[in-house]
Amino acid sequence: MLRTRRARDSRELLPDHADLEVGGGLPGGGGGGGRETIESVTATLLDGKAAAAAIKDDLRARVKALAERGIVPGLGTVLVGEDPGSQAYVNGKHRDCAEVGIASIRRELPGDATQEQVEAVVAELNADPACHGYIVQLPLPPQIDTQRILELIDPDKDADGLHPINLGRLVLGYDGPLPCTPRGIVDLLRRYDVPLRGAEVAVVGRGNTVGRPLGLLLTRRTENATVTLCHTGTLDLGTHTRAADIVIVAAGVPGLLTADMVKPGAAVVDVGITRVVGEDGKGRYTGDVSAEVAEVAGAIAPMPGGVGPMTRAMLLTNVVERAERG
Numbered sequence: 070m071l072r073t074r075r076a077r078d079s080r081e082l083l084p085d086h087a088d089l090e091v092g093g094g095l096p097g098g099g100g101g102g103g104r105e106t107i108e109s110v111t112a113t114l115l116d117g118k119a120a121a122a123a124i125k126d127d128l129r130a131r132v133k134a135l136a137e138r139g140i141v142p143g144l145g146t147v148l149v150g151e152d153p154g155s156q157a158y159v160n161g162k163h164r165d166c167a168e169v170g171i172a173s174i175r176r177e178l179p180g181d182a183t184q185e186q187v188e189a190v191v192a193e194l195n196a197d198p199a200c201h202g203y204i205v206q207l208p209l210p211p212q213i214d215t216q217r218i219l220e221l222i223d224p225d226k227d228a229d230g231l232h233p234i235n236l237g238r239l240v241l242g243y244d245g246p247l248p249c250t251p252r253g254i255v256d257l258l259r260r261y262d263v264p265l266r267g268a269e270v271a272v273v274g275r276g277n278t279v280g281r282p283l284g285l286l287l288t289r290r291t292e293n294a295t296v297t298l299c300h301t302g303t304l305d306l307g308t309h310t311r312a313a314d315i316v317i318v319a320a321g322v323p324g325l326l327t328a329d330m331v332k333p334g335a336a337v338v339d340v341g342i343t344r345v346v347g348e349d350g351k352g353r354y355t356g357d358v359s360a361e362v363a364e365v366a367g368a369i370a371p372m373p374g375g376v377g378p379m380t381r382a383m384l385l386t387n388v389v390e391r392a393e394r395g
């Protein structure tokens with residue numbers, strides 16, 4: 070069972086503070102409402118699906134307001150190749166667009182496309198006034214120079230927020246589109262009142278799409294968290310994660326974070342998404358956080374249902390914000 074009560078502070082779930090808990094008895098909550106020992110505490114669900122639905126409701130209203138000014142926000146996607154996973158993600162993005170009234174601009178190229186062909190599509194979207202923002206779905210096939218493609222995207226149409234100019238803006242504290250996954254994580258934590266100011270945050274993973282920009286985002290004055298950025302060169306990962314009020318795992322290593330590596334009551338965010346083949350021979354996606362972490366954590370953003378839907382909601386947000394700027 071997942072608690073619906075919101076964790077305001079990771080320490081709140083420690084036994085010393087158990088008698089400070091408010092209210093219990095939420096409708097349909099079914100819990101006994103009495104004190105619980107730490108062993109029986111089940112983490113608050115940081116529900117990315119519900120949060121994304123609320124964000125999409127807000128965007129729908131903003132898209133309507135734009136329509137009155139004669140503006141229809143447009144999101145472009147560039148998909149190269151036939152990878153079923155990538156196709157599924159891109160389909161999801163277009164479904165999201167339809168839900169909030171954003172126009173979809175879809176470009177597809179075969180898996181053996183040349184560098185010039187991909188560059189031509191990028192140039193076309195850069196020039197298209199109906200396209201307020203777009204993404205080039207990653208990974209690209211090996212014959213394509215990914216860095217060169219990403220640098221050719223107009224930074225002001227960079228819906229992912231991953232263009233070097235925009236990552237530079239993030240470093241410098243200038244305005245620009247923010248990377249979707251880091252932005253989605255911060256938004257999710259804020260919605261559930263997980264305090265960031267003064268919090269010790271362990272980020273596991275230094276990748277360009279999540280860990281690295283997340284460290285930058287969390288250490289801005291507006292977030293004011295203290296970040297320890299852990300990576301494959303970290304000698305004793307558990308020392309760092311156990312000291313953290315918030316642990317965010319974006320390593321791509323299934324089950325990397327185990328219960329013994331988490332301070333009781335801490336918030337845990339699972340960003341991992343790795344395709345594994347189960348004992349039944351079926352492929353499925355798995356996160357970086359072991360299941361038993363939910364018995365120690367105060368709050369948890371699971372995979373699926375946590376960060377993924379927030380990433381998609383932030384992609385839409387970046388496009389609507391760009392359209393609002395005119």
Ligand SMILES: Nc1nc(=O)c2c([nH]1)NC[C@@H]1CN(c3ccc(C(=O)N[C@@H](CCC(=O)O)C(=O)O)cc3)C=[N+]21
Nearest residue numbers: 161204205206207208229372373374375377378380381
């Ligand atoms: N240029 C670019 N931008 C990306 O943002 C980008 C990319 N390339 N390449 C691939 C990764 C992966 N990614 C996901 C987004 C949402 C879910 C998602 O919504 N997942 C659901 C489960 C899957 C589902 O139900 O469809 C969940 O976590 O609940 C997953 C993965 C974006 N990526």
